[in-house]
Amino acid sequence: MSDAPKLRLGTRASPLARWQADWVRDQLIAAGIDVEMILITTEGDQQTSQPLGQIGGQGLFTKEIQRRLLAGDIDLAVHSLKDLPTLPIDGLSLAAVPEREDTADILIGPAGTSLATLPSGAKIGTGSLRRKAQLLHARADLEILDIRGNVDTRLRKLDEGQYHAIILAAAGLKRLKLDDRMTERLEAPLMLPAVGQGALGIESRSDDPTTRKLLAPLSHAPTLQAVIAERSLLAALRAGCLAPVGAHAQVVDGQLTLAAVVLSIDGQSRLFASLTSAPADAAQLGEEVAELLRQQGATELLASSRGNRLD
Numbered sequence: 001m002s003d004a005p006k007l008r009l010g011t012r013a014s015p016l017a018r019w020q021a022d023w024v025r026d027q028l029i030a031a032g033i034d035v036e037m038i039l040i041t042t043e044g045d046q047q048t049s050q051p052l053g054q055i056g057g058q059g060l061f062t063k064e065i066q067r068r069l070l071a072g073d074i075d076l077a078v079h080s081l082k083d084l085p086t087l088p089i090d091g092l093s094l095a096a097v098p099e100r101e102d103t104a105d106i107l108i109g110p111a112g113t114s115l116a117t118l119p120s121g122a123k124i125g126t127g128s129l130r131r132k133a134q135l136l137h138a139r140a141d142l143e144i145l146d147i148r149g150n151v152d153t154r155l156r157k158l159d160e161g162q163y164h165a166i167i168l169a170a171a172g173l174k175r176l177k178l179d180d181r182m183t184e185r186l187e188a189p190l191m192l193p194a195v196g197q198g199a200l201g202i203e204s205r206s207d208d209p210t211t212r213k214l215l216a217p218l219s220h221a222p223t224l225q226a227v228i229a230e231r232s233l234l235a236a237l238r239a240g241c242l243a244p245v246g247a248h249a250q251v252v253d254g255q256l257t258l259a260a261v262v263l264s265i266d267g268q269s270r271l272f273a274s275l276t277s278a279p280a281d282a283a284q285l286g287e288e289v290a291e292l293l294r295q296q297g298a299t300e301l302l303a304s305s306r307g308n309r310l311d
């Protein structure tokens with residue numbers, strides 16, 4: 001009989017979610033902790049054809065896992081931080097945020113495809129208003145079409161010829177060893193990532209300090225500070241992960257810089273703001289950048305995009 005501590009880990013069953021959960025499990029096992037994996041189906045996994053923006057509600061990929069965590073069926077939940085709503089849930093807390101993967105978005109198409117040389121009217125597959133608005137800001141002539149499904153499903157739809165190109169996060173492609181599908185990196189100022197993109201959020205119950213203590217060593221301080229700034233910005237804008245908001249924070253030489261954009265869905269209007277602070281002031285930095293964006297009219301832009309999304 002081993003008396004090593006044992007934790008029950010809850011995750012979605014998609015290949016990317018499994019990779020992420022397995023990575024967390026391996027870290028815990030290396031620290032001498034036994035892990036039992038529990039696969040959980042979420043609303044977002046069941047509804048695979050409707051555009052995400054039309055299903056409505058935040059936390060489609062996280063709610064059921066959080067319910068099981070609150071019920072005590074699991075001890076920790078591993079989420080893509082990008083999919084985890086910023087609104088705190090009573091009884092749950094973010095126990096650890098490991099070091100972030102590549103935060104960039106990637107344009108994927110046949111060899112030689114680039115945003116600059118796509119033909120006029122080219123069909124681009126993405127379900128994200130943030131990606132859509134930033135693409136249209138650069139190339140108003142593109143036709144942005146919805147796409148759903150796991151990473152492999154989206155690549156198959158591209159290969160079937162439904163789109164000239166699609167956009168996916170570099171983080172997911174790298175984790176799934178699909179680096180060879182990356183055609184062009186899209187980075188700031190053209191494309192700012194989603195809040196939390198490339199990072200994992202590991203959640204536990206607030207009344208479970210034992211698990212929290214076991215998870216704490218998995219956290220990476222500069223990543224945690226960066227995502228606190230990004231999530232504080234999103235919360236201060238009262239926006240969700242489906243809003244046309246891009247943000248990227250980074251600790252460089254001991255200073256935390258947060259840059260953010262808010263766009264209209266047609267890409268015609270684009271607001272930008274950026275500030276630097278001490279990493280310890282991450283939450284305040286997010287609020288201050290949100291305030292700069294509000295002074296430029298972000299509240300009105302987001303209100304007008306709300307008619308077109310349902311989160």
Ligand SMILES: NCc1[nH]cc(CCC(=O)O)c1CC(=O)O
Pocket residue numbers: 080081082083167168169170171172196197198199200
């Ligand atoms: N919304 C789905 C989702 N959630 C997290 C990732 C990728 C991994 C990450 O950004 O951490 C993806 C797929 C994508 O946007 O390409």
